[in-house]
Amino acid sequence: MSDYDRLRQRMGRAVGQLFSQLPELARVWGQLFDAIEGAPVPLARLAKPLHQCRLAFITTGGVHLRSQPPFDMNDSRGDPSYRAIPADTPAEALTITHDYYDHSDAERDLNILFPLELGRELAARGAIGGLGTCYSFMGHIEPPHVTTLLQQTAPAVAVQLRQEQIDAVLLTPA
Amino acid sequence: MGLIARVIEAAGIPTVCVIGLREIAERVRPPRAVHLKWPFGHPLGEPGNRAQQLCVLYIALQALYTVQESGTILDPGWRWRREEYEEPDTWVMG
Numbered sequence: 512m513s514d515y516d517r518l519r520q521r522m523g524r525a526v527g528q529l530f531s532q533l534p535e536l537a538r539v540w541g542q543l544f545d546a547i548e549g550a551p552v553p554l555a556r557l558a559k560p561l562h563q564c565r566l567a568f569i570t571t572g573g574v575h576l577r578s579q580p581p582f583d584m585n586d587s588r589g590d591p592s593y594r595a596i597p598a599d600t601p602a603e604a605l606t607i608t609h610d611y612y613d614h615s616d617a618e619r620d621l622n623i624l625f626p627l628e629l630g631r632e633l634a635a636r637g638a639i640g641g642l643g644t645c646y647s648f649m650g651h652i653e654p655p656h657v658t659t660l661l662q663q664t665a666p667a668v669a670v671q672l673r674q675e676q677i678d679a680v681l682l683t684p685a
Numbered sequence: 686m687g688l689i690a691r692v693i694e695a696a697g698i699p700t701v702c703v704i705g706l707r708e709i710a711e712r713v714r715p716p717r718a719v720h721l722k723w724p725f726g727h728p729l730g731e732p733g734n735r736a737q738q739l740c741v742l743y744i745a746l747q748a749l750y751t752v753q754e755s756g757t758i759l760d761p762g763w764r765w766r767r768e769e770y771e772e773p774d775t776w777v778m779g
Contacts, residue, residue: 551755552691552694552714552715552716552756553694553695553716553755554694554699554716554717554752554755555694555697555698555699555700555716556699557699557749557750557779560777560778560779561746561750561776561777561778561779562776562777566746569686569689569693571686571689572726613725613726614726616726616727616731616732617726617732619733620732620733622735623726623727623728623730623731623732623738624726624727624728626729626738626742629735629738629739633742633776638776639746639776648686648689650686657688660688661688661692665688665689665692665693666692666696668689668692669692669693669696669698670696672693672696672698673696673697677698678698678699679698679699679700679701679746679749680690680693680700681700681701681702681703681742681745681746682689682690682700682701682702682703683702683703684686684702684703684704684705684728685726
């Protein structure tokens with residue numbers, strides 16, 4: 512890794528930690544998405560009652576199975592790949608690779624970030640129709656990886672969600 | 686996250702995002718969002734606070750039915766740990 516990349520990596524971590532305190536930084540980061548401004552925002556309708564809906568959860572908190580490769584924290588522009596996580600995965604089989612936020616609380620209780628356990632409970636008591644395969648990305652994706660996310664990895668997940676007949680998706684950030 | 690939601694929604698599957706930074710959501714405009722200005726890494730609340738976590742799940746799932754206009758950001762105004770959270774009695778929706 513070059514000195515420039517190291518500097519960008521350190522800056523990325525610092526920005527992540529400061530976002531909640533300095534909204535201006537968040538606004539600057541948001542400007543990266545000028546390209547999609549003005550594009551129509553889709554809205555699909557949920558036609559079934561909740562107790563018949565199969566849900567999936569997606570987090571951008573960098574969660575993955577211990578047996579899966581970790582997200583790439585050496586690329587300061589982020590890692591646009593994803594990990595598929597079976598709905599019945601116990602919390603002990605999961606870990607978090609994400610240097611840009613403090614995930615020590617999420618490691619104690621994953622329900623605060625990626626509520627697989629609560630989702631399974633809601634399915635078991637019939638509140639939802641079921642919990643399908645869930646997915647994890649990492650946030651802080653910058654160009655050119657935004658293009659990969661928009662054109663490859665997010666559409667690949669959408670295809671899998673449709674194949675699994677998922678009715679609705681809840682997304683949670685880091 | 687909002688970008689992923691938009692791609693999935695465009696494929697015909699309704700989505701709802703829990704967000705902590707309204708400024709970014711206003712730019713990225715996910716189809717439906719629930720804004721909670723809580724500490725990073727805690728979108729559903731504090732570890733061990735089951736009632737708080739279920740309240741967030743409930744309001745997010747409810748948004749799947751109540752939001753009529755794309756880009757809507759709901760703001761329940763919950764003040765992190767300075768609220769009394771109670772587990773939802775019923776999950777009947779839709």
